[in-house]
Amino acid sequence: MANTSGPTRERIFSESLALLESKGLAALSMRNLADRLHIKAPSLYKHVEGRDEIIADLQAYGISKFAEAMTAAKNSKRAKALAYRAWAIKNPHLYEVTLKVPLLRDRLPEGLESGVTAMIIELTGKDHEHARAVWGLMHGLVDLEIAGRFPPDADLDKTWSRAIQMLNQ
Amino acid sequence: MANTSGPTRERIFSESLALLESKGLAALSMRNLADRLHIKAPSLYKHVEGRDEIIADLQAYGISKFAEAMTAAKNSKRAKALAYRAWAIKNPHLYEVTLKVPLLRDRLPEGLESGVTAMIIELTGKDHEHARAVWGLMHGLVDLEIAGRFPPDADLDKTWSRAIQMLNQ
DNA sequence: ACCTGAACACCGTTCAAGT
DNA sequence: ACCTGAACACCGTTCAAGT
Numbered sequence A, B: 001m002a003n004t005s006g007p008t009r010e011r012i013f014s015e016s017l018a019l020l021e022s023k024g025l026a027a028l029s030m031r032n033l034a035d036r037l038h039i040k041a042p043s044l045y046k047h048v049e050g051r052d053e054i055i056a057d058l059q060a061y062g063i064s065k066f067a068e069a070m071t072a073a074k075n076s077k078r079a080k081a082l083a084y085r086a087w088a089i090k091n092p093h094l095y096e097v098t099l100k101v102p103l104l105r106d107r108l109p110e111g112l113e114s115g116v117t118a119m120i121i122e123l124t125g126k127d128h129e130h131a132r133a134v135w136g137l138m139h140g141l142v143d144l145e146i147a148g149r150f151p152p153d154a155d156l157d158k159t160w161s162r163a164i165q166m167l168n169q
Numbered sequence C, D: 001a002c003c004t005g006a007a008c009a010c011c012g013t014t015c016a017a018g019t
Helices: A009-023 A030-036 A041-046 A051-072 A077-090 A092-099 A112-124 A128-146 A156-167 B009-023 B030-036 B041-046 B051-072 B077-090 B092-099 B112-124 B128-146 B156-167
Strands: none
Touching: A009 A030, A009 A051, A009 A092, A030 A041, A051 A077, A051 A092, A051 A112, A077 A092, A077 A112, A077 A128, A077 A156, A092 A128, A112 A128, A128 A156, A128 B128, A128 B156, A156 B128, A156 B156, B009 B030, B009 B051, B009 B092, B030 B041, B051 B077, B051 B092, B051 B112, B077 B092, B077 B112, B077 B128, B077 B156, B092 B128, B112 B128, B128 B156
């Protein structure tokens, strides 16, 4: 036996995070993950219900890390907006796992999603509709940037400045 | 032999479109597509270089259909914005294939992407930065709506009205 | 309690072989 | 020119069998 102790739930989580951040979501397969833990894929199912549970863990982690970054940002609309972009660009795989695959609500810690939503609403300082529009703007710009949809010569700093102007409307 | 003529390039395209629109991108496998054409998957490779070529065809089709819908919309910012949302919600799988998987630029008709970008810039009637922010806003709202990210009681019509107000800033 | 090999139903793709 | 079966390297997941 290669392992005497076997992989704990925590080791599974930390290796899946390392795999996600280094190679992306597509590379996060049960077989690749098992390799890193020096076990075979079927053994993972003794610790975890399935791949979804791992994805849900990463979503929960991503959401709380994101919330931390937003809380840490200076308390101005401009600073918060730039923090949103900076976090997403620095953590594209975590951003992807929380926003490009279905959110596994059943497996997420109670109140996590609603807490972040409330935070977004609070920091816009206005009504729900306004907050949702702001979120749409931030998410859309980030998503298009990560997807490489803007032309290479686009000045996205300028684009974000323009977008931030809109937020006060 | 089940087929006397064999599937033409056009039949491959139309069946892949039908498969995409009825069952979504994940169901658009070479084997499922081959089944619809009453051939085996390897036979597809005599007509098509691979799955990417089919995806590229669908992206080109989706982009031009979207451009058509935008052109047809009444010539006001509000009407254009609502047309953007309406098209995306009515064609979620086409929207996904053009915006949630990498754009296969090498395989797209010359000038298609830049043409649509130019159209978006033109209809905002302002500078590139403004146009990009507007696109970000529309795309973000649509993407979050399709992903089911807004709470069920959210009044998205109101959210869009609020968003449209921002556009004039 | 934990790990394993074998298996099942999938994927995209290649290739020698048939007509 | 077109289609095929068999194969390769992948997926997530199940399960009987081993320790």
